[in-house]
Amino acid sequence: xxxxxxxxxxxxxxxxxxxxxxxxxxxxxxxxxxxxxxxxxxxxxxxxxxxxxxxxxxxxxxxxxxxxxxxxxxxxxxxxxxxxxxxxxxxxxxxxxxxxxxxxxxxxxxxxxxxxxxxxxxxxxxxxxxxxxxxxxxxxxxxxxxxxxxxxxxxxxxxxxxxxxxxxxxxxxxxxxxxxxxxxxxxxxxxxxxxxxxxxxxxxxxxxxxxxxxxxxxxxxxxxxxxxxxxxxxxxxxxxxxxxxxxxxxxxxxxxxxxxxxxxxxxxxxxxxxxxxxxxxxxxxxx
Amino acid sequence: xxxxxxxxxxxxxxxxxxxxxxxxxxxxxxxxxxxxxxxxxxxxxxxxxxxxxxxxxxxxxxxxxxxxxxxxxxxxxxxxxxxxxxxxxxxxxxxxxxxxxxxxxxxxxxxxxxxxxxxxxxxxxxxxxxxxxxxxxxxxxxxxxxxxxxxxxxxxxxxxxxxxxxxxxxxxxxxxxxxxxxxxxxxxxxxxxxxxxxxxxxxxxxxxxxxxxxxxxxxxxxxxxxxxxxxxxxxxxxxxxxxxxxxxxxxxxxxxxxxxxxxxxxxxxxxxxxxxxxxxxxxxxxxxxxxxxxxxxxxxxxxxxxxxxxxxxxxxxxxxxxxxxxxxxx
Numbered sequence: 001x002x003x004x005x006x007x008x009x010x011x012x013x014x015x016x017x018x019x020x021x022x023x024x025x026x027x028x029x030x031x032x033x034x035x036x037x038x039x040x041x042x043x044x045x046x047x048x049x050x051x052x053x054x055x056x057x058x059x060x061x062x063x064x065x066x067x068x069x070x071x072x073x074x075x076x077x078x079x080x081x082x083x084x085x086x087x088x089x090x091x092x093x094x095x096x097x098x099x100x101x102x103x104x105x106x107x108x109x110x111x112x113x114x115x116x117x118x119x120x121x122x123x124x125x126x127x128x129x130x131x132x133x134x135x136x137x138x139x140x141x142x143x144x145x146x147x148x149x150x151x152x153x154x155x156x157x158x159x160x161x162x163x164x165x166x167x168x169x170x171x172x173x174x175x176x177x178x179x180x181x182x183x184x185x186x187x188x189x190x191x192x193x194x195x196x197x198x199x200x201x202x203x204x205x206x207x208x209x210x211x212x213x214x215x216x217x218x219x220x221x222x223x224x225x226x227x228x229x230x231x232x233x234x235x236x237x238x239x240x241x242x243x244x245x246x247x248x249x250x251x252x253x254x255x256x257x258x259x260x261x262x263x264x265x266x267x268x269x270x271x272x273x274x275x276x277x278x279x280x281x282x283x284x285x286x287x
Numbered sequence: 288x289x290x291x292x293x294x295x296x297x298x299x300x301x302x303x304x305x306x307x308x309x310x311x312x313x314x315x316x317x318x319x320x321x322x323x324x325x326x327x328x329x330x331x332x333x334x335x336x337x338x339x340x341x342x343x344x345x346x347x348x349x350x351x352x353x354x355x356x357x358x359x360x361x362x363x364x365x366x367x368x369x370x371x372x373x374x375x376x377x378x379x380x381x382x383x384x385x386x387x388x389x390x391x392x393x394x395x396x397x398x399x400x401x402x403x404x405x406x407x408x409x410x411x412x413x414x415x416x417x418x419x420x421x422x423x424x425x426x427x428x429x430x431x432x433x434x435x436x437x438x439x440x441x442x443x444x445x446x447x448x449x450x451x452x453x454x455x456x457x458x459x460x461x462x463x464x465x466x467x468x469x470x471x472x473x474x475x476x477x478x479x480x481x482x483x484x485x486x487x488x489x490x491x492x493x494x495x496x497x498x499x500x501x502x503x504x505x506x507x508x509x510x511x512x513x514x515x516x517x518x519x520x521x522x523x524x525x526x527x528x529x530x531x532x533x534x535x536x537x538x539x540x541x542x543x544x545x546x547x548x549x550x551x552x553x554x555x556x557x558x559x560x561x562x563x564x565x566x567x568x569x570x571x572x573x574x575x576x577x578x579x580x581x582x583x584x585x586x587x588x589x590x591x592x593x594x595x596x597x598x599x600x601x602x603x604x605x606x607x608x609x610x611x612x613x614x615x616x617x
Contacts, residue, residue: 211588212588214313214314214315214587215472219333219337219341220333220337222332222333232454234391234392234394234453234454234455234458235391235392235394235396235397235455236391236455236457236458236461237461237464238457238460238461239455239457240472241472244474245340245474245476246336246337246341246474249336249340250333250336
């Protein structure tokens with residue numbers, strides 16, 4: 001869900017600047033801190049996964065409870081060996097970390113508190129493009145002192161993204177989630193669509209970031225594919241819109257589902273890209 | 288009598304106009320002729336879908352829900368001889384919402400579609416019984432309102448608890464929907480689910496006119512005129528539960544309609560319940576349709592809740608009524 005949080009371009013730019021500054025600071029610090037952090041704690045679902053991908057054995061101490069939630073996390077099995085935290089300062093401090101990985105917009109109070117206690121915290125902004133995924137792998141890799149592994153992973157990621165590029169005419173697709181929420185321009189999901197040969201009907205309808213798209217306007221846009229989310233247990237009115245007769249009647253392909261792979265900008269987004277590319281190929285095969 | 292008929296005609300015209308407005312106003316911004324042609328002839332694919340599957344159910348539900356709320360307000364006021372009785376204020380709507388939420392969250396409604404209106408109906412029925420027991424047959428104003436507050440609070444807390452404990456992260460955000468009501472993105476499915484119960488409930492409540500007329504003279508006089516009070520009471524309970532229960536199941540709890548409408552109409556059609564009941568049904572339909580058009584004009588891209596607007600009109604009205612009653616009692 002976090003991948004689709006609305007945010008303005010300005011915020012994104014600020015985040016990119018912050019990222020660069022943080023990266024520069026880390027590079028400058030690296031020679032001074034010859035030793036890598038021995039105890040790393042992550043308090044954000046997305047940094048959980050980056051850390052699990054990059055940390056040396058024993059280096060990562062704890063990840064959040066969300067890392068074990070199959071609806072949010074791509075790495076449920078991997079997360080089972082780590083201590084679970086719920087991101088509260090007290091709990092994190094008692095884990096005695098050398099480095100805490102956190103998100104930029106979440107748990108700000110916790111981050112302030114931890115910094116006040118002298119814990120070093122790296123805040124990682126949410127990803128809004130595929131290029132930022134590779135950048136973030138490098139950033140977290142540097143912070144963990146795993147520069148080489150991170151560089152290799154980032155290069156492999158970039159190569160695979162380039163290889164998955166679908167060319168040719170674009171099919172129309174729209175994201176449609178509970179309460180009529182869609183994902184438009186300037187998002188990672190939008191870039192996944194563009195990469196795999198789709199134009200985003202939500203973006204065409206004028207949605208930037210995440211926003212509401214009234215059902216009437218989705219019907220008018222008449223997309224070929226509607227990408228929705230897997231419904232949660234316990235029926236709600238918000239999700240009822242996804243089974244509205246009008247949505248079924250426009251005859252769009254509605255089988256595609258976003259899942260945990262779409263939530264964070266980690267190399268796991270490649271799995272989502274492969275599925276969308278496959279869907280695009282099946283569309284092309286049909287008359 | 289001719290005056291009464293004139294008012295009924297005027298109300299009918301108003302409801303028809305608002306029903307048409309509800310069909311023609313929406314975020315898609317369709318042309319007037321295109322949309323009407325699509326609705327009637329079924330030509331123009333996307334426009335037909337929008338008109339028949341999105342706007343028509345919304346307008347039909349607005350009409351029915353409004354009629355139900357206006358009518359049940361008038362009937363409850365007539366029976367309790369208390370101007371403050373109204374399904375929202377006395378807790379019938381919120382108990383119906385609790386029933387509906389329970390049916391949804393336990394998975395009953397998914398297994399068996401009718402479970403949703405039936406559970407809401409059961410909730411509404413329980414609260415009407417409770418209100419009549421707590422407030423007594425004469426329904427003193429204070430006892431009635433206090434009982435209503437207690438029942439509303441209890442049912443609201445129950446609804447919030449169930450939605451907070453739900454495994455579904457969207458459930459919590461729906462507390463507002465169940466307490467304020469909305470007609471956004473309803474489908475014909477909801478019309479088929481709710482309409483039979485709402486129509487049956489309204490049919491029952493409309494038969495009460497003569498009995499309630501007699502009751503204005505007092506219980507003894509009514510009994511002397513051949514009105515069977517026990518039967519009247521049960522028809523009222525069943526009719527209100529059917530009508531309000533089903534309306535809450537498909538549209539959430541929209542408040543104050545049953546309070547405002549009978550009060551506005553009483554000076555126009557006279558205090559006789561037999562005339563006030565049908566007029567209140569029309570007036571309620573007009574009020575909810577107007578509110579539902581207004582929410583689309585005020586915030587076309589968002590789902591502004593219906594109950595927000597009806598409460599903005601209704602709550603000051605309620606205060607005014609209390610003020611007037613205070614003067615009478617003093």
